[in-house]
Amino acid sequence: MNRTLIIAEAGVNHNGDINLAKKLIDVAAEAGADYVKFQTFKAAKLVSVEAKKADYQNKNTTNSTENQLQMLQKLELSEKQHYELMSYCCEKKIKFLSTAFDLDSLEFLKKLGLKLFKIPSGELTNLPYLERIAELAEEIIISTGMSNMEEIEETIAVLRGKTSAKISVLHCNTEYPTPFGDVNLLAMKTLKDHFGVSIGYSDHTVGIEVPIAAVALGAEIIEKHFTLDKTMEGPDHAASIEPHELTDMMRAIRNIESALGSSVKRPSESELHNIAIARKSIHLSRAKLSGSQIKEDDLEMLRPGDGISPMKFRNILGLKCKFDLPKGHKLSFNDLDK
The missing domain is CATH 3.90.1210.10 (Antifreeze-like/N-acetylneuraminic acid synthase C-terminal domain)
Structure with a gap:
């Protein structure tokens, strides 16, 4: 029986508050997730002053006049806070993970000792980023939101040209929340058959049904955004699940793993x-x-x-x-x- 790797995506749902970030770690650890994942970036190296907020970001934040840069600056975690959160994860016996969104942040995560690196959907076509992550990582997970097969193939070719690190590919849709009709979960199996890699699913739907179904279809990795309260202000809270839902999802996934069994048909x-x-x-x-x-x-x-x-x-x-x-x-x- 394969055990699905569960990444509880705290992301920026800490709202820039270290104490809130620690509470998110508590929730992920209590639910039994393998990793709790944050986001590492310097807003000025991620977006320009002309970058507008996405529709879902406008909908879930009250300041209609701020641009994406201003919004993200309030959600940055300092280097000191990263060390503090890593230490707290050790204390709570859950693995720390973070996604870097710029080259400097990649270097910082390597300095922190990370060996597993996650490529977010938005960086899938960022050649300098891909080349550097290939040099730094011992294991790579790629999210593939907004992409087609040719783009994914080109990304994997860049990585494989520079590293022998294990590569896993997550099917993903980047709309927050993702309409169920747009999930296209069967594409996950297409990725596995075409690229011969470990596959998984990064979910942005409302609820927990789709990641559970993904495990039944062979997902080896599940990533899911979670929050303390969906009604909090912030770009990702509304499309995240709350603590009791994270616990329910974890329990359901472990039950599904057990239920999948083997391919042999015989009396139990x-x-x-x-x-x-x-x-x-x-x-x-x-x-x-x-x-x-x-x-x-x-x-x-x-x-x-x-x-x-x-x-x-x-x-x-x-x-x-x-x-x-x-x-x-x-x-x-x-x-x-x-």
Whole structure:
């Protein structure tokens, strides 16, 4: 049984508050996630002053006059805060992860000791970024929101040209929240078949159904945004799940992993005792004398199933009874003779 890697995406849902960030770590650890992931960036190196906020960002923030740069500046984590959060993750026994959005942030995450690097959907076509992450990472996860197969193929080619690091690819849609009709979850399997990589799913839908379905379809990695409260102000809160939903998602995914089992079709240990109870055996529908021949209308199929299987029905027609046998008798081959 494969164990799905679960990344609880805190992202920028800390709203720039270190104490809120620690509460998010608490929630992720208590839910049993493998990683809690933040975002590392210097807003001035990520967006220009002309960059407008996305529609979902405008909808979920109250300041309609600020641009994307101004919004993101309030969501930066300092280097000191990164160290503090890493230490707190160690204390809570959950792995720390962060996505870098610029070259300087990549260098800083390497300085922090990160070996696993996550490429966000927006950087998938950023050649200098891809080349540097290939030089730094020992393992790479790529989100593929907004991309087509040719773009993903080009990205993977760049990475493989510079690194032998393991590459995993996450199917993703970057609309917050993603309409269910736009998820296209089956594309995840296309990625696996085409690129021969580990696959997963980064989810931005409302609720927990789609990531659970992704695991049933073979996702090895699930990434899901979470928050303390969906009604908080901030660009990503509304499309995130709350603590109880994260716990429910974790439980459901682990149950699905267990339920997937193997590809072998056979009775499970838990149901073996039901075979005799639920199946039938061949019984006599009337009393038979010793030496009389078994005919079709002498037989009926009744539970329990610990006698001669009805699948042997044709095999016993024409055989003779060795003894006088009463109506309702459960036949055995010891009762019969040629």
